[in-house]
Amino acid sequence: MATHTIEVTVNGEKHQATVESRLLLVHLLREQLRLTGTHIGCDTTHCGACTILLDGQPVKSCTVLAVQADGRQLTTVEGLEKDGKLHPIQQGFWDKHGLQCGYCTPGMMMTSYALLARNKKPTELEIREAISGNLCRCTGYVNIVKAIQSAAEHLP
Amino acid sequence: MEPKTTAEVSGMGHSMKRKEDPRFIRGKGNYVDDIQLPGMLYMDIVRSPFAHAKIKSINTEKALKIPGVLAVITGETLAKYNLHWMPTLMSDTQMVLPTEKVVYQSQEVAAVIATSRYGAADGVEAVEVDYEPLPVVVDPFKALAPGAPVVRTDKKGKTDNHIFHWEVGDRAATDKAFAEADVVVKQDMHIPRIHVASIETCGCIADFDRVNGKLTVYMTTQAPHAIRTVFALVAGHVGLSEERIRIVSPDLGGGFGGKVPVYPGYVIAVAASVVIGKPVKWIEDRMENLQADSFARDYHIHCELAAKKDGTMLALRSKTLADHGSADAAANPSKYPAGLFSICTGSYDFKHAFAEVDGAYTNKPPGGVAYRCSFRVTEAVHMIERVTDRLAQELKMDPAELRLKNFIPKDKFPYQSALGWEYDSGDYARALKLAMERIDYPALRKEQAEKRARGELMGIGISSFTEIVGAGPSKHFDILGIKMFDSAEIRIHPTGKAIARFGTKSQGQGHETTYAQIVAEELGIPASAVQIEEGDTDTALYGLGTYASRSTPTAGAAGAVAARKIREKAKKIAAHLLEVSPDDLVWETGKFSVKGAPQRSKTIQEIAFAAYTNHPQGMEAGLEAVCYYDPPNLTFPFGSYICVVDIDRGTGQVKIRRFIAVDDCGNIINPMIVDGQIHGGLTMGMAPSLLEEISYDENGNVQGGSFMDYLVPTAMETPAWETDKTVTPSPHHPFGAKGVGESATVGAPPAIVNAVVDALSHLGVTHVEIPMTPERVWRILKEKGVAE
Numbered sequence: 001m002a003t004h005t006i007e008v009t010v011n012g013e014k015h016q017a018t019v020e021s022r023l024l025l026v027h028l029l030r031e032q033l034r035l036t037g038t039h040i041g042c043d044t045t046h047c048g049a050c051t052i053l054l055d056g057q058p059v060k061s062c063t064v065l066a067v068q069a070d071g072r073q074l075t076t077v078e079g080l081e082k083d084g085k086l087h088p089i090q091q092g093f094w095d096k097h098g099l100q101c102g103y104c105t106p107g108m109m110m111t112s113y114a115l116l117a118r119n120k121k122p123t124e125l126e127i128r129e130a131i132s133g134n135l136c137r138c139t140g141y142v143n144i145v146k147a148i149q150s151a152a153e154h155l156p
Numbered sequence: 157m158e159p160k161t162t163a164e165v166s167g168m169g170h171s172m173k174r175k176e177d178p179r180f181i182r183g184k185g186n187y188v189d190d191i192q193l194p195g196m197l198y199m200d201i202v203r204s205p206f207a208h209a210k211i212k213s214i215n216t217e218k219a220l221k222i223p224g225v226l227a228v229i230t231g232e233t234l235a236k237y238n239l240h241w242m243p244t245l246m247s248d249t250q251m252v253l254p255t256e257k258v259v260y261q262s263q264e265v266a267a268v269i270a271t272s273r274y275g276a277a278d279g280v281e282a283v284e285v286d287y288e289p290l291p292v293v294v295d296p297f298k299a300l301a302p303g304a305p306v307v308r309t310d311k312k313g314k315t316d317n318h319i320f321h322w323e324v325g326d327r328a329a330t331d332k333a334f335a336e337a338d339v340v341v342k343q344d345m346h347i348p349r350i351h352v353a354s355i356e357t358c359g360c361i362a363d364f365d366r367v368n369g370k371l372t373v374y375m376t377t378q379a380p381h382a383i384r385t386v387f388a389l390v391a392g393h394v395g396l397s398e399e400r401i402r403i404v405s406p407d408l409g410g411g412f413g414g415k416v417p418v419y420p421g422y423v424i425a426v427a428a429s430v431v432i433g434k435p436v437k438w439i440e441d442r443m444e445n446l447q448a449d450s451f452a453r454d455y456h457i458h459c460e461l462a463a464k465k466d467g468t469m470l471a472l473r474s475k476t477l478a479d480h481g482s483a484d485a486a487a488n489p490s491k492y493p494a495g496l497f498s499i500c501t502g503s504y505d506f507k508h509a510f511a512e513v514d515g516a517y518t519n520k521p522p523g524g525v526a527y528r529c530s531f532r533v534t535e536a537v538h539m540i541e542r543v544t545d546r547l548a549q550e551l552k553m554d555p556a557e558l559r560l561k562n563f564i565p566k567d568k569f570p571y572q573s574a575l576g577w578e579y580d581s582g583d584y585a586r587a588l589k590l591a592m593e594r595i596d597y598p599a600l601r602k603e604q605a606e607k608r609a610r611g612e613l614m615g616i617g618i619s620s621f622t623e624i625v626g627a628g629p630s631k632h633f634d635i636l637g638i639k640m641f642d643s644a645e646i647r648i649h650p651t652g653k654a655i656a657r658f659g660t661k662s663q664g665q666g667h668e669t670t671y672a673q674i675v676a677e678e679l680g681i682p683a684s685a686v687q688i689e690e691g692d693t694d695t696a697l698y699g700l701g702t703y704a705s706r707s708t709p710t711a712g713a714a715g716a717v718a719a720r721k722i723r724e725k726a727k728k729i730a731a732h733l734l735e736v737s738p739d740d741l742v743w744e745t746g747k748f749s750v751k752g753a754p755q756r757s758k759t760i761q762e763i764a765f766a767a768y769t770n771h772p773q774g775m776e777a778g779l780e781a782v783c784y785y786d787p788p789n790l791t792f793p794f795g796s797y798i799c800v801v802d803i804d805r806g807t808g809q810v811k812i813r814r815f816i817a818v819d820d821c822g823n824i825i826n827p828m829i830v831d832g833q834i835h836g837g838l839t840m841g842m843a844p845s846l847l848e849e850i851s852y853d854e855n856g857n858v859q860g861g862s863f864m865d866y867l868v869p870t871a872m873e874t875p876a877w878e879t880d881k882t883v884t885p886s887p888h889h890p891f892g893a894k895g896v897g898e899s900a901t902v903g904a905p906p907a908i909v910n911a912v913v914d915a916l917s918h919l920g921v922t923h924v925e926i927p928m929t930p931e932r933v934w935r936i937l938k939e940k941g942v943a944e
Contacts, residue, residue, distance in 0.1 A: 023274075027273070030190075036183070037182070039189075041355040041357070041442065043442055043443065046863035077182070081182060090181040090182070093181050094178070097832050100410075101409050102185050103187065105180050128872055129871075132870040132871050135355060135863075139836050141839070141871040142832075145876075
């Protein structure tokens with residue numbers, strides 16, 4: 001199996017890694033860089049637990065090869081908090097009880113981050129559409145919608 | 157109920173923000189697959205493409221040549237240690253790895269151990285298995301017919317696929333009531349096979365330390381202590397001894413019943429680690445999870461209800477065929493092969509009832525676990541709520557009026573049901589009336605009449621369910637002989653902070669918060685200063701785990717009782733410090749004061765300090781207590797739900813326009829968490845009603861084995877649920893709580909089905925099977941000539 005040396009910037013920090021051609025980005029993040037906040041919930045790009053930002057766009061990192069991230073900027077859940085202060089999305093999920101088991105939460109928050117980056121005042125329907133590629137089995141989405149609405153209100 | 161404590165203390169009734177969330181929102185949860193141990197190996201599993209086939213040979217040569225592949229474990233390997241079969245929770249048996257044949261598609265056939273995750277997957281591809289297909293039986297009715305292929309040929313002398321017959325109630329008296337009734341309605345219904353599909357799949361790391369002979373298993377389990385005992389019993393003969401087995405259940409990404417059983421993957425990983433002497437990680441993928449882990453439901457029910465002309469319900473009779481797949485691997489208490497299905501008389505005052513259930517083997521994965529419900533309660537509630545509407549339709553009565561007429565009156569509690577349960581408390585009419593008021597039921601009926609006149613399809617469905625949760629009591633309930641109590645241990649530190657450990661295991665329920673609130677309520681120590689731990693069998697007390705809405709009714713109760721024991725000791729210490737008799741002291745949240753002299757008092761923190769620094773002579777130092785709580789009875793949460801649907805005549809799509817859920821789970825610890833539980837439960841009630849099903853073709857090929865075709869609801873299908881509550885405390889629970897995590901999953905499906913049938917009732921439709929997919933509904937519209 002051929003290997004490649006790649007360079008990725010994750011949450012502002014540069015990393016070099018030697019990877020097999022077939023290595024999935026989510027495994028690079030979780031197993032080589034030990035950023036385990038990004039989760040795996042399916043293998044078919046349905047559940048969204050592995051959602052991260054690749055050059056600002058939300059992608060499901062179980063369906064991206066690590067080599068495709070070469071030279072690019074990645075943001076994971078670990079990059080949301082800045083200088084010890086929670087991002088409004090994190091605060092919103094906490095305040096509004098937008099999580100229960102917490103497994104879908106990082107992916108859900110990264111999708112929300114991308115939504116609010118392009119639409120600062122989304123309607124409920126726009127929020128529901130935006131997160132429709134992220135499955136949650138615990139919350140019934142009611143409080144996730146509220147969490148994102150709360151985050152929208154508190155964006156800087 | 158107004159909270160008795162301040163927000164700073166945050167006892168019962170406060171919507172305290174969750175204590176577990178700071179780690180989850182930072183991506184710092186610790187789930188099984190997040191754990192990496194030095195030298196860890198990876199395991200992946202070869203699975204059968206056939207539902208029923210003889211294994212002629214397994215060739216591992218090519219696999220073993222792949223770099224990084226260390227071993228391939230087969231049934232023959234395990235047979236050397238007599239570990240190729242294991243007991244199920246229902247005292248049936250199940251293969252760990254086969255030596256002769258496979259009995260369901262995706263069954264484990266061999267396991268590859270490699271130095272990397274990808275290497276193990278390569279190894280799986282390279283294992284060559286030669287199968288000889290055998291005749292397959294997937295339909296449980298055909299499975300019981302003469303001449304059907306026998307699934308369990310391993311059982312000596314077994315010539316059919318019948319597993320058990322179970323019955324409850326007075327058959328003769330029920331038959332007599334039916335013979336004398338004015339009206340009898342009958343309905344067949346299938347509650348299809350579904351899967352909990354927690355977003356985290358199952359997996360483990362088995363870590364056998366050869367030097368100390370100690371096995372540590374980090375695993376996705378809802379019941380770590382019971383699992384430890386099962387491992388000790390199953391593998392005792394190969395040297396695993398219970399004091400040297402440690403099960404750690406770290407953060408769990410949902411459970412819903414699917415993480416109660418022991419799956420073959422866990423056992424193989426343990427065997428591999430013991431043999432190789434290194435940690436072995438096994439994490440199943442989503443398709444393995446859906447295709448091979450325990451399913452829920454799969455009940456084929458025939459139900460009959462006898463009534464008087466005026467709608468008075470007289471008797472209930474049902475006959476069910478339960479499809480258990482290839483093993484009875486249900487997670488039920490031992491004495492209850494059909495779980496608590498006998499709650500099927502529901503919220504109604506039946507004089508007579510009889511229910512029987514037969515179990516059958518088929519060539520499908522084993523199981524019969526819950527799907528966010530207490531032991532077959534969903535099936536029972538679906539049946540009674542569906543047949544109740546069937547009666548209303550027959551008598552041309554309003555379904556709300558029929559329910560109000562037949563509810564068990566609130567002054568009859570505690571109530572003895574015809575099938576043997578003692579319902580603890582209830583006020584069913586209050587909950588239904590509140591739901592009707594919240595949704596303006598008369599206005600909806602008026603709107604429906606107008607729409608119907610215009611040819612639009614709108615329906616209103618009601619479900620007034622009664623649940624049965626919180627098992628024990630231990631005189632009736634056990635899992636493999638282990639009694640279903642639960643436990644708590646609380647230790648107060650010298651500075652007045654506390655740690656409390658429980659025998660249960662949260663999978664998202666928020667125990668770290670709610671259990672701390674129970675301690676806060678009882679002792680006045682702020683919930684923020686009470687550390688909660690669960691899930692490590694080396695530290696936590698023995699308990700039976702979290703499922704069937706039992707945590708608050710059992711372990712939560714244990715927490716309150718343990719805290720009260722601490723308060724008793726604290727009282728003696730306070731009396732010593734204040735130089736009065738304990739009888740002269742009164743407790744108010746957080747302190748003891750002298751009767752008539754409230755300025756003379758000692759706070760729990762002062763008392764805690766004294767317990768280690770200045771305790772009375774003759775008294776043991778320290779301030780801690782343990783409680784193993786054996787509930788005197790189960791608890792019976794209830795509620796009334798009303799669902800409003802619109803049906804698209806062009807596509808057959810059912811849209812839930814409004815849904816009001818009025819729940820009564822007794823006294824509430826954290827209203828925010830209860831609401832969240834109900835939202836999630838409603839969504840898992842909607843899912844099998846409209847979307848989810850795992851079915852099989854006639855060859856036993858799974859249809860619905862990935863998220864491509866097993867449709868877990870997204871935010872788009874899920875409506876904005878509306879909730880409300882009534883509070884009828886449980887009279888026997890230490891703080892009057894009942895449990896809530898599963899009420900909505902149990903109560904929602906019949907409300908949705910009843911709404912759809914109601915929308916179509918004027919066309920002569922009396923029943924619709926679930927899932928009510930657009931195709932299924934459209935076919936009905938087409939048949940009735942109303943499809944657009």
